[in-house]
Amino acid sequence: MPNPTKIQMIVEEAVAAVFEAALPALRTQIVNRTVEELQSLEPAPGNLPSDLLNAAAALIQESPSQAEILRHLLEGAARFCGRAALFVVRAGAVTGWQGIGFENNDTLKSISLNGSAGPVARSIQERATVTGPITELDADFVTAVGPPADGSFVVLPLVVKEKVAALIYADGGAVPDNRVDISALTLLCRFTGLWLELTALRKAGITAPAEESQQAQPQSAATAAAPAPQPAAAAAAAPAGEEDEVHKKARRFARLLVDEIKLYNQAKVSEGKQNRDLYQRLRDDIEKSRATYENRFGSTPAASGNYFTQELIRVLADNDIALMGGNFPQ
Known part of the structure; x- marks a missing residue:
């Protein structure tokens, strides 16, 4: 009976010879397969971030009304995340306007966020993008829409005339690997805010009166008792304000x-x-x-x-x- 050790050596040598002969072809197959996989991950023409931004910006510019502008902002934002929602900021209230990518998008219309504390308030006060774990947001909101798979969120301000007019909420949705493109969302929000400003300027014209002033404060006794300014002095003060x-x-x-x-x-x-x-x-x-x-x-x-x-x-x-x-x- 042949020696087992000798048989093992013969088999190892035969396998090594076959492997050595097949190695170049195997290497080529691996390289080709890897290239195919990488190519499948490349964005299709028209789906590059810059193309998506340009398309969203074009729709915003063509919008005939503020509501249409906000709708195209939200639709554009949804291209860079799993779920997106727009909240209107008015008189301290942060009210849901519409959502995209949620199980029930209309649910967002009946939801409000806490604008006096937490990450939402910070975004409004600092006019800045805020990110964090979903547990930092209102529990009622998280319960209503469900938490994102990766447990994180982004809130971005829509700034118009140096005030936060709305917020964009974004997360990865139900897919763990969904990535939120914060840079693209930031640029889109900034463009929309400036476009809203430009639209207002075009409607008002350069000679339009100054923005509405804040509600007048009650006069103090000293102010009430002071004599009214002479017409000449008042006229001189006007050009400076204009x-x-x-x-x-x-x-x-x-x-x-x-x-x-x-x-x-x-x-x-x-x-x-x-x-x-x-x-x-x-x-x-x-x-x-x-x-x-x-x-x-x-x-x-x-x-x-x-x-x-x-x-x-x-x-x-x-x-x-x-x-x-x-x-x-x-």
């Missing part, structure tokens, strides 16, 4: 124009920062927007503020003027 309002509108308009440049040219902005030639890459868009800005505010007191250039440096170059390049006109 001029301040023009400066505020100019700053907001410049911010909107530059944010639009960034929204539609994210790749160029990244490349421009790396190569320190932002102006060269974005010259056409910058000069078109500059002409729009100058046409509206070039002959007003705000012309001295140079707000458009300031926003270019702040938004595109993160306050580093060197990133704009040597040919950047100041």
Whole structure:
């Protein structure tokens, strides 16, 4: 009978020889299969984040009413998360408006969030994005919609004229691997807020009266007893207030124009920062927007503020003027 040890050696040598011969083909199969898997994970044309943002922004710009703008904001937000909801902020109340991706989207219409404490209040007070575990939110809300699979949430403010008009709530939904794209949501909310401001400016025009003032405070005895200002003094005070309002509108308009440049040219902005030639890459868009800005505010007191250039440096170059390049006109 053959020696078992010798048989084992013969078998091992035979297997090794076969494996050695098959190794190149096996390696090729593994590489090809891996490439196929990776390709299947690539976004299809039109589904890149930038494409989705552009599509959402276009729908927002084409909306004929504020309600339509908010609807397209919510629909756009839902492309970057598992579930999304919009809450209107008014007089301290945070009231559900609509949801997408929930088991019953209409449930959101009857839900309110605590706007006086917790993460929602923090987002409103700081006008900032807030993330955290779902257990930090109102228990009634979590019970009504169900917790997300990964146990976390995001709340983003929609800021209009420096006030939070609404909140976008987002989470991954029932799928554990769903990712919330906070950067895309932030940019979408910011664009929508600025577009709402621009819409208001277009309707009102540059000569529109100042925003409604806050409710007058009760006069003190000293104020009530003081003599009324002379007509000349009152007339002299008026231009200063009107001029301040023009400066505020100019700053907001410049911010909107530059944010639009960034929204539609994210790749160029990244490349421009790396190569320190932002102006060269974005010259056409910058000069078109500059002409729009100058046409509206070039002959007003705000012309001295140079707000458009300031926003270019702040938004595109993160306050580093060197990133704009040597040919950047100041």
